[in-house]
Amino acid sequence: xxxxRAKTGNRRLVLTLGGAVAGMFAFAFLLTPLYEVFCxxxxxxxxxxxxxxxxxxSAVAAEIDENRTVTVEFLTNTxxxxxxxxxxxxxxxxxxxxxxxxxxxxxxxxxPHNVISVTRPSVRPLEAVSHVSKQVCFCFEEQAFAAGERxxxxxxxxxxxxxxxxxxxxxxxxxxxxxxxxLGGS
Amino acid sequence: xxxxxxxxxxxxxxxxxxxxxxxxTNHKDIGTLYLVFSLIMFLVGGTMxxxxxxxxxxxxxxxxxxxxxxxxxxxxxxxxxxxxLMPAFVGLANWQIPLMVGAPDMALPRMxxxxxxxxxxxxxxxxxxxxxPGGAPAGGxxxxxxxxxxxxxxxxxxxxxxxxxxxxxxxxxxxxxxTITNMRAPGMGFMKMPLFVWTxxxxxxxxxxxxxxxxxxxxxxxxxxxxxxxxxxxxxxxDPVMFQHIFWFxxxxxxxxxxxxxxxxxxxxxxxxxxxxxxxxxSMVIATSAIAFLSYVVxxxxxxxxxMPAAGMLFFMITxxxxxxxxxxxxxxxxxxxxxGSISFETPMLFAIAFVILFTIGGFSGLMxxxxxxxxxxxxxxxxVAHFHYVLVPGAIFGVIAGVYYWLPKWTGHMYNETLGKWxxxxxxxxxxILFFPQHFLGLASMPRRIPDYSVQFTEFNMISTVGxxxxxxxxxxxxxxxxxxxxxGEPASTKVWDEPEGLEWTVPSPAPYHTFxxxxxx
Numbered sequence: 001x002x003x004x005r006a007k008t009g010n011r012r013l014v015l016t017l018g019g020a021v022a023g024m025f026a027f028a029f030l031l032t033p034l035y036e037v038f039c040x041x042x043x044x045x046x047x048x049x050x051x052x053x054x055x056x057x058s059a060v061a062a063e064i065d066e067n068r069t070v071t072v073e074f075l076t077n078t079x080x081x082x083x084x085x086x087x088x089x090x091x092x093x094x095x096x097x098x099x100x101x102x103x104x105x106x107x108x109x110x111x112p113h114n115v116i117s118v119t120r121p122s123v124r125p126l127e128a129v130s131h132v133s134k135q136v137c138f139c140f141e142e143q144a145f146a147a148g149e150r151x152x153x154x155x156x157x158x159x160x161x162x163x164x165x166x167x168x169x170x171x172x173x174x175x176x177x178x179x180x181x182x183l184g185g186s
Numbered sequence: 187x188x189x190x191x192x193x194x195x196x197x198x199x200x201x202x203x204x205x206x207x208x209x210x211t212n213h214k215d216i217g218t219l220y221l222v223f224s225l226i227m228f229l230v231g232g233t234m235x236x237x238x239x240x241x242x243x244x245x246x247x248x249x250x251x252x253x254x255x256x257x258x259x260x261x262x263x264x265x266x267x268x269x270x271l272m273p274a275f276v277g278l279a280n281w282q283i284p285l286m287v288g289a290p291d292m293a294l295p296r297m298x299x300x301x302x303x304x305x306x307x308x309x310x311x312x313x314x315x316x317x318x319p320g321g322a323p324a325g326g327x328x329x330x331x332x333x334x335x336x337x338x339x340x341x342x343x344x345x346x347x348x349x350x351x352x353x354x355x356x357x358x359x360x361x362x363x364x365t366i367t368n369m370r371a372p373g374m375g376f377m378k379m380p381l382f383v384w385t386x387x388x389x390x391x392x393x394x395x396x397x398x399x400x401x402x403x404x405x406x407x408x409x410x411x412x413x414x415x416x417x418x419x420x421x422x423x424x425d426p427v428m429f430q431h432i433f434w435f436x437x438x439x440x441x442x443x444x445x446x447x448x449x450x451x452x453x454x455x456x457x458x459x460x461x462x463x464x465x466x467x468x469s470m471v472i473a474t475s476a477i478a479f480l481s482y483v484v485x486x487x488x489x490x491x492x493x494m495p496a497a498g499m500l501f502f503m504i505t506x507x508x509x510x511x512x513x514x515x516x517x518x519x520x521x522x523x524x525x526x527g528s529i530s531f532e533t534p535m536l537f538a539i540a541f542v543i544l545f546t547i548g549g550f551s552g553l554m555x556x557x558x559x560x561x562x563x564x565x566x567x568x569x570x571v572a573h574f575h576y577v578l579v580p581g582a583i584f585g586v587i588a589g590v591y592y593w594l595p596k597w598t599g600h601m602y603n604e605t606l607g608k609w610x611x612x613x614x615x616x617x618x619x620i621l622f623f624p625q626h627f628l629g630l631a632s633m634p635r636r637i638p639d640y641s642v643q644f645t646e647f648n649m650i651s652t653v654g655x656x657x658x659x660x661x662x663x664x665x666x667x668x669x670x671x672x673x674x675x676g677e678p679a680s681t682k683v684w685d686e687p688e689g690l691e692w693t694v695p696s697p698a699p700y701h702t703f704x705x706x707x708x709x
Contacts, residue, residue: 009368010293017360021398028402031432032417035425079332079421120420126495177421 064098065161071095072159074103075173083111085150086176097161105138105153107176109145116179117143124171131163132170142179198700208303211295212700213280214597219302220277221590225666227269227309228583232659234262239621239655242648245640255638256324257316263327267444268351269309271578274586275447276301276358279386282593283362285691285698286380288371288707293364301357308350315340315347326636328437329404331418331429335411342412345404352397359393362386371690373709377471380689381464382589384471385450388478389443395482396439403432427492434485442481444578445545446474448585449516452538455588456520458687459535460527466519473512473519480509490558491565499558506556513549517542530685533607537588540580540615548576551626566636569629575622579658580615587614587665594669595683599697600676606668613661620654 072095074088089104109115119139123129134140138153145151159170199206199215207219238258241249250258280298284291292298315322320338323329329344337344366387370379379387406417407429416422418429457464464470486494486502494502520542529535551573555561564570595601624647629635633644640648679696690709694702 006368010364013364013367014294014360017363017394020394021356021360024395024398025402028399028432028435029406031399031402031435032406032428035428035431118421124493126493175420179421 063161064096066096068165069094069096070159070163070167071169072101073169073171074105075171076105077173077175079175079177083115083178084108084117084176085110086174089152095159097159097163100135100156100158102154102156105155105174106150107138107143107145107153108150109148112147114147115145117145118177118179119143120175120177122173122175124173125167127164128159128167128170131160132172133158133160139174209299211291211299213284213292213295213298214698214700216292216298216302217277217279217281218597220273220280220305223302223305224270224272224274224277225669227265227273228662229666230313231262231265231270232662234258234265236655236659238262239652241638242640243652244649245642245645247639250638252638253321253324256326256636257322259636260323260325260327261312261316264312264323264348265309266578267327267440268348268355269305269312271444271582271586272351272355273305275386275389275444276355276362278382278447278451278586278589278593279358279362281597282589282691283365283383283386284369285596285694285702286383286689287366287369287374288690288703288709289365289369290701290704292361293369294361297357298361301354301361304350304354304357308347308354311343311347311350315343318343328430328433329407330433331407331410331426334407342408345408348404349401352401355393356397359390359397362390363394366390371703371706371709377468378709380450381453381467381470382447382450385446385453385474388474389446392439392443392446392478392481396436396443399432400436400440403429403436406432427489430489430492431486434488435482437488438485439478439481441574441577442477444582445585446477448541448582448589449474451585451589451592452520452541453516454689455534455538455592456523456542458592458684459532459538460524460529461685462523462527463688464519465522465525466515469515470519473515476512477509480505480512484509487556487561490561503556503558507553510549510553517546517549532591532684533602533604533611534588534592536608536611536615537584537591540611541584541588544580544584544615544618545577548573548578548581551576564629566634567629568625568633568635571635572622572625572629575625579622580618584614590669592684593691594672595679596691596694596696596698598673598676599679600672601679601683602668602672602676606664610661610664610668613664614658617654617657617661621651621658622654624648624650624654 071092073092074090076086076088078084078086085106085108087106089106093101093103095101107117109117121134121137121139123132134155134157136154136156138155143151143153157172163170199210199212201209207215210216210219237250238255241247241255280292283289318338318340320340322340323334323337323344325334325337335341366379366383406415409415410417410419410424416424418424418426420426453464453470484502484506486498487506490499490502524539531539551569555564555570555573591602591607628644628647628651631644633640681695682692683696684692690703690707691698693707
């Protein structure tokens, strides 16, 4: 063994492996955007797809399927039940595919000061995700609540007629958070 | 290494007392440090397990409050994984890899010293969290947000200690790869390396791929809590499920990090005591590499219940079941090695045989968990606990114990007490089954894991399990006593120790001198 050559060999390998470590550390952070790209490509991210409204007057949305109805269930959650009262107005409604439906939710700020809420939507089953479009939703933006304020939150949406026939029930779920950093978990 | 000065070439350590151990760069010293440290952590983590089992002896809350119980389950896992198992394997690697490839020392001896001495302060931080306001982390070792973000003052200490543990094992892994790649004796090609060296080479690459991802994930947790980021907070547009993806991208390779070196040890022990060369050496190498590769594409089988499209579940179910193929190749190779061998049942061989049988049980329950419909039923029940304890206790830990008995005479120059060794083996094997086998039934009957209380119909199996836990724990005290006795004295061991074992480590005297293979051996 020639020590000098062995030393450069070691150094090169250590640098390569160190680079691999740094690369994997960066990869962990890169997983965040990659994960979003993957969700968008595969249509798995129901939040992103249902937050935006679909272009009005699209052919699919306009077509009305009078031959069936779909049960739409509403589910509400809040991460901090001591700070929020959050309920759906209807537990479930029957919707004709292609026809716009309306419902309301009720939210009450139980705290003695002003707060802002953020709501995150979710759609199940996953195959229904691309067939739900919302025209009006409190989940589109933050909502300001005065101390103790109780408010009605309207929601208008359409389920298009392309929804697979075996999907008879669609669940729209909403989780309400206080829009302050760190409060989401407490 | 031949450019070191004459003064450094005397026979023993360059300093004495505590200073020797703090400053040592000798692979044997560092190996010993790692092994002693891991033994201490094994006892600490075992004590936590006994607290858990004592609370679970009866339904209702008796011994500890639920919050402390949760701290125990979390800390038991962290201590056992990062404190007991990983350092034990790195310790064995430090002692054995240079001896097995005919190198005078590890390639980067100073870094080696560092990678060990990061560990004790990291564990001071981690164990110190038990005494902090809000207590130690109690959200499970998987650190899922948002629950884990509710940890009290201990949270940044946990994250920092995990960063240190990660750094330690990454440094160790780099050292091992460089040693194996550059320091093999002339003539020892890659396909002539002993299997323990091979499995460690692959494990080291797994560590380099996986540990930085954990470091990234916990860094994101830290910034979520203190720097207003929302990587995993739904309120800010983040996604808690993403943490599970990133965590298990680390976590699944991690479980192979905990078992591959044990595969290597078993592949050394079984041929020696069967007096036959290892059956299917090349297929063993390929199987180990295949397991390592597959470990990166199966992570989501830990999270089938989060809501995944059917295509995703199918993908992860099938890749998971593929792992049974290379693992089966290994099991059959071990059996074929024993087949018509002239087998003798010394303690290392007993542990190796128990490993093959009991690890296979753990492997089979793993296959059951790989099936999506079954997993949704078993998820977060004691069935999962039984599964991973079967692969980690009579799997990984028995592997370590087999390795320790196998090489102990080479390290100390003394034979251990074979009678006590057999006692240790039978007690461990019987009690480990009493401890974990009933947990399968508890899980199938839907007893949830990580809960300090349970319905009364689970009482009997829990009592049996707790009795097994104490039996297993006490048997390990016998092991500690034997180790101390063997270090202090005993029947002198010959150079070969066993009956015609294969490998370079059996060509140096027992105990192995402080410096070995300063002139490279001929292979």
